Amino acid sequence: xxxxFLLFLLGSSVAYGQRNFSIEETVFGLRxxxxxxxxxxxxxxxxxxxxxxxxxxxxxxxxxxxxxxAAVPLVSAKELTGALQAVLSAEKEIKLSYFPLDYSWVDKNxxxxxxxxxxxxxxxxxxxxxxxxxxxxxxPSDANNPESNPGSPKTAYLVGNNIEIIxxxxxxxxVTNDTIDGIVNGSDYTHRQEFGITKGMWWSAxxxxxxxxxxxxxxxxxxxxxxxxxxxxxxxxxxxxMAGMKSEEVTLVxxxxxxxxxxxxxxxQPKEQYLTICTWDPSGDFVYVGVLNREQNHLKLNKYxxxxxxxxxxxxxxxxxxxxxxxxxxxxxxxxxxxxxYQTDKEGxxxxxxxxxxxxxxxxxxxxxxxxxxxxxxxxxxxxLTYTGITNEGLDRQLFEVxxxxxxxxxxxxxxxTHQGLVSTTGKYIxxxxxxxxxxxxxxxxxxxxxxxxxxxxxxxxxxxxxNLPKIEPVSLLSADGKTPLNGRLIYPPNxxxxxxxxxxxxxxxxxxxxxxxxKWLYGAGYFDLYMAQNGYxxxxxxxxxxxxxxxxxxxxxxxQLGQAEMADQLQGVEFLKSKPFVDTARLGIFGWSFGGFMTxxxxxxxxxxxxxxVAGGPVIDWKFYEVMYGERYMxxxxxxxxxxxxxxxLNKADQLKGNLLIIHxxxxxxxxxxxxxxxxxxxxxxxxxxxxxxYPTHEHNVMGKDRVHMYDKIAKYFDIHLKKN
Numbered sequence: 001x002x003x004x005f006l007l008f009l010l011g012s013s014v015a016y017g018q019r020n021f022s023i024e025e026t027v028f029g030l031r032x033x034x035x036x037x038x039x040x041x042x043x044x045x046x047x048x049x050x051x052x053x054x055x056x057x058x059x060x061x062x063x064x065x066x067x068x069x070a071a072v073p074l075v076s077a078k079e080l081t082g083a084l085q086a087v088l089s090a091e092k093e094i095k096l097s098y099f100p101l102d103y104s105w106v107d108k109n110x111x112x113x114x115x116x117x118x119x120x121x122x123x124x125x126x127x128x129x130x131x132x133x134x135x136x137x138x139x140p141s142d143a144n145n146p147e148s149n150p151g152s153p154k155t156a157y158l159v160g161n162n163i164e165i166i167x168x169x170x171x172x173x174x175v176t177n178d179t180i181d182g183i184v185n186g187s188d189y190t191h192r193q194e195f196g197i198t199k200g201m202w203w204s205a206x207x208x209x210x211x212x213x214x215x216x217x218x219x220x221x222x223x224x225x226x227x228x229x230x231x232x233x234x235x236x237x238x239x240x241x242m243a244g245m246k247s248e249e250v251t252l253v254x255x256x257x258x259x260x261x262x263x264x265x266x267x268x269q270p271k272e273q274y275l276t277i278c279t280w281d282p283s284g285d286f287v288y289v290g291v292l293n294r295e296q297n298h299l300k301l302n303k304y305x306x307x308x309x310x311x312x313x314x315x316x317x318x319x320x321x322x323x324x325x326x327x328x329x330x331x332x333x334x335x336x337x338x339x340x341x342y343q344t345d346k347e348g349x350x351x352x353x354x355x356x357x358x359x360x361x362x363x364x365x366x367x368x369x370x371x372x373x374x375x376x377x378x379x380x381x382x383x384x385l386t387y388t389g390i391t392n393e394g395l396d397r398q399l400f401e402v403x404x405x406x407x408x409x410x411x412x413x414x415x416x417x418t419h420q421g422l423v424s425t426t427g428k429y430i431x432x433x434x435x436x437x438x439x440x441x442x443x444x445x446x447x448x449x450x451x452x453x454x455x456x457x458x459x460x461x462x463x464x465x466x467x468n469l470p471k472i473e474p475v476s477l478l479s480a481d482g483k484t485p486l487n488g489r490l491i492y493p494p495n496x497x498x499x500x501x502x503x504x505x506x507x508x509x510x511x512x513x514x515x516x517x518x519x520k521w522l523y524g525a526g527y528f529d530l531y532m533a534q535n536g537y538x539x540x541x542x543x544x545x546x547x548x549x550x551x552x553x554x555x556x557x558x559x560x561q562l563g564q565a566e567m568a569d570q571l572q573g574v575e576f577l578k579s580k581p582f583v584d585t586a587r588l589g590i591f592g593w594s595f596g597g598f599m600t601x602x603x604x605x606x607x608x609x610x611x612x613x614x615v616a617g618g619p620v621i622d623w624k625f626y627e628v629m630y631g632e633r634y635m636x637x638x639x640x641x642x643x644x645x646x647x648x649x650x651l652n653k654a655d656q657l658k659g660n661l662l663i664i665h666x667x668x669x670x671x672x673x674x675x676x677x678x679x680x681x682x683x684x685x686x687x688x689x690x691x692x693x694x695x696y697p698t699h700e701h702n703v704m705g706k707d708r709v710h711m712y713d714k715i716a717k718y719f720d721i722h723l724k725k726n
Contacts, residue, residue, distance in 0.1 A: 018468045020494075020534035023716065026527040027708045033467065035440040035521060036459040040101055041431055043424045046108045046380070050431060050445070057098035069445055069454040075099075075128060083126060083133035084115060091117050104150075112150065116141050123148065123155070139166050145188055147201040154257065156201050156210050158186050163201065163212060165257065175210070175255050182218035182239060190215050190250055194629040195276040195292065196327035204284040209306060210255045211278060211287055217241075217248040225668050228697045238670050241628040244637035247272045252289060254306045263309040267291055267302070274629070277301075279330040281357065282337040286312065290326045296633045299324045301342075303357070315359030318346055322559040323633045331375065333404060334382035341365070341385075343372060345552040352387075354404065365402050367409035371551060373397065380425045392416065393485050394549040395519040399423075399430065401448075414450060418520035423448065435521040437472060468494045470533040472523050477576055479545055480568035484554065487517040488542030488573060491525060491533040496582075503587035503723040504577055505537045506611075508544075510566045511595025512555060512634070515548040516541050528712050535716065536724070537589075540577055544569035560644040562623065562634050563602045570599070574610060586612065587723045591715060593617035594672060594701065601661070601680070605650050608658035613722040615715050617664045618701050621676040622649040654683035660722045662692040664711065666699035692718070 021029060039053040049064040051074065058078075061071040077099045084094045100113035109129050115122045121143075123136045136153060139146050143157035143164070153168030156175070163175040163186040176185040184190075186200040190213040201212040222237035241247040249271040254263045267275060267289065277290040285307070291300045298319050303312040318324050327350075328343040338357045343350055350373075351366030370389035378385050382404075389400045399413040399421030413419040417436030423429070433443040441459035446452055463469040475488035493502060507529055509516055518524040525541070533539045543550075544566045546558040557565045577583045590611045592600040597619030604614050623631050624638050624645055638645045646652065665677045677693070684691045694714060696703050703711045 018463075018466060020468055021527060021531045023531065023713045024709050026531045026712050027706075029527055033462045035435070035462050036457065037441050038433065038443045038457055040103065041422065041433075041443075042103075042105055043422055043429075043431065044108050045105050045425050048424050048426055048428050049108075051103075051105070053099055053101070057101075060099055060103065063445075063456070069456060075126070075131075079131060080126060080133070083131060084124070087124070087133045087135055088115075088117075088122065091120075106151070112136070121146065125151075137166070137168065138170070145186060145200060147186075147199060147203065149203045149205070149207055152203065152207045154203070154207050156186065156203070156212075161185055161187070163210075163255075165210065173257070173260075175212075176214075180218060182216065182220070184213075184215040184217065186212040187215060191248075191274050191276070192627055192629045194633075195274055195290075195325065196329075197276065202278055202280060204280050204306075205282055206284050208257055209284060210257065211280065211306075212253055212255065213275070214251045214253050215248050216250070219246050220248055221245065223673060225670065225673075228667070240670070240673065243624050243626055243628055243631040243635065244639055245628070247294065247628045250275050252278065252287070252304075254287070254309070263306060265289065265304045265306075265309045266311055267304075268311065270294070276326045277329045279332075279340075282332050286357075288315070288330055292324065292326065294628075294632070295636070296323045296325070297321070299326055301359070313359070315355065315357070316361070318344060320346075322556045325633065334378050336382070341375075348553060349551045352385075352402070363407050365404070365407050365409070367400065367402065369551065370398075370400065370409075371549060373549075376422065377425070379423070379427050384427070386412070386421070386423050388420070390549050392519070393487060394515065394543070395487055395517070397518075399432065412448060412450070413446075416519055418518060429453065436519050437474065437521070437523045440521050468534055470494055470530055471496065472525060474519075474523065475540075475542065475576070477542065477572050480565065480572055484545060484550075486542055486544060486569060486572070488540065488576075489517055489523045489525060491529055491539040493533050493536050493538065498582050500582060501584035501587075502536065502538045502582055503719070504583055504589060505532050505539050505719060506570075506573070506577075506588065506590040507539060507541045507596075508570060508590065508592045508599055509594070509596040510544050510547060510563075510570065510592070510599045512546060512558075513548050514595070515543055517543050528715075531712075532716065532719070535720075537719070538577075538580075538583060540573060542570065542573045558634060560634075560636060560641050561647060562644075563599060563606075563648050566599060567602060567607065570603075571607070571610075587725075589613045589615075589719050589723050591615045591617075591719075592619075595620065597663075597672075601650055601663070602648075604659055604661050605653040605656045608656050611659055613660040613719060615662045615664065615718055617703075617711075618666065618669055618672045619663060619676060619680075620672055621680045622651050624649070625673065625676050625679070627671075651679055651683045654680060654689055655687035657684060657687070657689040657691065660692070660718075662694065662715075662718050664694050664696070664703075664714075666701060666703060667695055667697045668700045671701040 041052045049062050051062050060075040062074045063069045077096045081096050103111045103113045105111045110127050112125050120138045121141045122138045124133045126133045137155045139155040139157050146157040148155040156165045161184045165173045188200045217239040220239040220241045223240035224235045227234050252265040272294045274292040279288045287304050289302050300317050301315045330340040332340045342353045349371045354362040372387050373390050374388040376386040386401045397418045402409045413421050417434045419434040422431045430446045435441050443456040445454045471492040473490045477486045529539045546566045578585050588611050590600050597616035600614050600616040601619045623635050663677050665674050
């Protein structure tokens with residue numbers, strides 16, 4: 001009997017035993033251990049019916065009250081394949097590996113989607129009732145940046161640095177024919193994709209005119225990136241305008257597809273300015289452009305006549321003693337061609353403001369200190385708009401609804417965590433999916449009053465019985481000035497013993513437009529954080545002032561002195577760690593990438609002796625080597641702010657380096673060019689300081705794919721060598 005019981009225990013251990021992550025799983029385990037969830041959920045217009053993809057991604061399903069919100073079949077990938085074969089008879093083979101993820105409802109019976117063959121990419125519409133598909137438009141599959149209005153037969157796209165348009169008959173018209181290296185048309189990489197730029201071409205509502213960027217960077221110095229793949233290495237040059245140096249000159253052009261004529265918008269001088277948040281007037285007669293000066297502290301929202309290119313008027317201006325950062329195009333109200341919504345943080349938090357096309361502010365639609373993160377849909381009558389707002393000192397996301405006519409705002413979701421919600425077009429139901437530290441994933445249908453109608457899915461913890469998930473503990477600290485709450489997390493090793501002393505890895509970023517700590521599943525922690533905890537480290541992360549999702553004043557403290565307030569806040573985290581009896585203060589490590597690499601390197605030379613060992617990936621070393629758009633926003637130019645550049649540079653502080661520092665860089669990095677780390681290594685040599693250096697010859701700013709496993713393994717072993725007791 002005892003032998004049988006022992007065999008049962010051994011069998012249970014094998015069947016249900018948990019283990020640590022492998023180093024490969026820190027990169028490729030995201031899919032393996034993903035939480036179960038409902039995929040590609042949308043409300044069908046004019047109904048209270050939800051659509052979704054099943055777990056196999058082969059079938060489109062629907063849910064509604066008739067089925068008690070159970071998923072029932074709607075359209076299969078097999079049926080869609082049959083419809084494609086019928087309408088695309090010229091294609092030799094039609095193959096759908098899965099149901100199109102980009103499906104989008106046009107009306108309650110029709111959805112649009114794209115299908116890509118070897119030669120063509122098609123935009124199609126499928127009619128559910130008669131199971132037929134129709135082609136709306138097509139463009140070459142090897143084209144870049146395709147741009148079209150929903151339902152339009154015309155598509156603009158890029159061939160190299162030039163624009164072509166293809167119409168419903170397959171006629172292709174070349175819009176631009178520039179052959180000079182450095183002249184780029186229609187690119188979404190204008191102004192290096194700062195200022196919320198995600199596209200370089202915009203169609204008018206009637207599909208007759210195309211607005212596009214024309215970027216002239218011929219005057220920007222070519223920057224060499226050495227290519228190591230050939231027997232004799234060669235150079236690929238990029239245009240990289242460094243802080244204080246000559247930048248690109250950008251214009252906006254309108255192309256009329258009927259007359260084939262072009263009009264350049266007269267956006268004025270100086271030529272080195274930023275043209276942002278480009279928006280067509282619903283009439284198609286005007287274009288609105290946010291014209292931002294190179295200093296990035298004065299924005300004008302200007303109106304231009306597309307027939308002549310003439311400046312019409314400035315609707316309003318926005319100025320700041322630090323910076324103005326437009327991020328979102330204007331959003332015109334449905335059925336109101338003379339009113340639009342504008343987003344800005346001018347009063348402390350990114351919120352909505354209702355203006356008319358004469359520039360008159362009608363009303364603020366802001367609500368308390370809620371930060372507008374993502375806009376969703378208007379209700380069918382156009383009177384209300386839903387959006388995701390950031391709450392709870394940056395930790396939570398909730399769904400809100402605002403009445404455009406009054407500004408009255410209602411919070412539609414409740415419960416701490418990260419909510420992603422959608423309101424049905426009838427305004428009757430909410431689809432709400434959320435997670436938090438204790439909840440992997442829940443999807444539910446609720447009434448707009450918040451009453452639970454039906455829980456659709458409550459996912460299990462994907463690690464149970466498989467992986468030893470370390471304990472994750474929220475941390476709240478005060479900023480260095482004693483005024484601002486800061487969010488952090490502490491991850492404990494498995495089988496934690498408070499009487500023991502543990503080495504620490506601090507993982508940080510600290511820069512703008514990034515947030516590492518959120519109240520969602522795993523509290524924002526990555527698998528490498530968990531891996532290091534499983535291997536005996538206490539892992540600490542905190543979002544300092546200067547990081548995202550906390551409002552204007554939380555970021556502006558960094559102006560002209562990047563890294564200073566950020567390090568002061570992180571030092572509060574260090575003191576917190578030192579106060580813990582289980583922390584071995586002689587074995588503190590720090591790791592960060594990009595801005596986090598800058599922070600890591602800065603600590604090792606500006607606050608030497610705190611961290612025993614550090615790993616800095618793709619680090620900024622001196623902001624004078626960084627690009628104009630991002631760098632000058634925060635630091636101004638080297639001529640305007642010599643003290644700030646001197647204070648934040650690490651080149652003149654290499655002699656203060658203390659401890660073990662590993663720098664990792666991608667040789668093809670077009671963001672933080674390798675010159676940063678090479679200059680620092682040279683400075684360390686001159687100062688007689690030892691620094692470890694590792695290069696990934698074929699990678700850009702981030703090391704990806706299988707080589708990322710190699711990178712994480714190298715980082716983990718570097719910490720083990722220096723922080724683990726033998």
